[in-house]
Amino acid sequence: MEITTTQYNRCDVVKMTGRVDTYTAPKLQETMDAVVESGKNNIVFDMSEVDFLSSKGLWVLTETQKKCKKQRGKLVLVNTDEKIRKSFDLVGMGDYFDIFDDLTAAVGSF
Amino acid sequence: MEITTTQYNRCDVVKMTGRVDTYTAPKLQETMDAVVESGKNNIVFDMSEVDFLSSKGLWVLTETQKKCKKQRGKLVLVNTDEKIRKSFDLVGMGDYFDIFDDLTAAVGSF
């Protein structure tokens, strides 16, 4: 599991690899919180190498989305695995995140 | 030779493949002019598949840079081949364009 943050002019990209489960979700939350606390409120979460996301991971994303929106920003996702997308749909969260197929398009949306 | 334009929120990406020589430079100029005329003045020129650029191609880039700057925008380059960069340096134009290694970074710079 690795988490990296890259800063761009209008957004930060957080990229994580591996699983987002109860073990790793707190580390992701910390990273997201650090971005929001640094005053950035547009975040791209690059999921191209995330192969699993449990309900704990989902709550990290919804919490982050709420914090971003409170500051008029937005969390968007990139390259979310189809199986993970289906798990969002199942709990009525399919529309809560804009999902891009391409990192550049996500960064370019801000 | 192919030229594609992709629109993002703060910039347009123009990508060309192959050679920029006296034969193809006018087509590139047309594309660049169309972007500027559409009111966009931040342009990313993705050169990752450009393998040759003659002085005619270089003038297209300087003309476009001038037009962008006139409207307070900027032309930046991505993945410019090292041999092409050296040809910029040779004529004292090495600093006239910001050059990024990564398309996302270039788009994210606006």
Place this chain on the structure above:
Amino acid sequence: MTTVIFPGRFESLEKISKFVKKAARNAGLGEDAVYGVELAVDEACSNIIEHAYQGENVGDIECTCEVTVSGIKIVICDNGQPFDPGQVPKPDLSSPVEERKKGGLGLFYIDQMMDEARFEFTPGKNKLIMIKHK
């Protein structure tokens, strides 16, 4: 039928996941079904640590995978606090996400992802029996 005992801590989740994914693939499940099994088992084991043991390194998680004619049967046992699944309120899946209370999706995912899922509580032993068809 293979049984593996894992220490009850969150670090074990990845190892448990690897174990059940391998069994599910051996049972002939497709990749969507394998992911469903991974998700259900992850939620179940995370619940055991959080709710049954109320902390890490309190007890073990015993995980048994059995390839059957129709698919896979997974049994997960712990010896923490039992609970009454019937008393757990259903999650709110329709309010705007902003207004929902955090948590409460694990049991729902278990139900949704598996073809059968039932708890059995005997003194000192809690069992979750799950079945997923091919």
Place this chain on the structure above:
Amino acid sequence: MTTVIFPGRFESLEKISKFVKKAARNAGLGEDAVYGVELAVDEACSNIIEHAYQGENVGDIECTCEVTVSGIKIVICDNGQPFDPGQVPKPDLSSPVEERKKGGLGLFYIDQMMDEARFEFTPGKNKLIMIKHK
């Protein structure tokens, strides 16, 4: 030694480029030197069409590549208007780019990229002889 005659139009530039790149590689030049040869030849042929013929499809471009012990010798011939290279002003390479006049870099690139480059004009025939060492 190979000679190929190309129709004098801009579409030919890519074909000319392929021809000289192949010869330069055969001569054992490294990739930077090959690019230099490609650039010099492209600028030279573009000039022939624009300045010597003053238009496309007016005359041909004859291109000869000779692998030598030390590298490659390239001779480019046309039968358009001759000119006096000594009369051509040097390009402005130091002013801010914004203030520079467009054009005038082709001959400079030819000089820079090749180890030797000289024009020979005889009645009805203009020759550019270029040499690049390994």
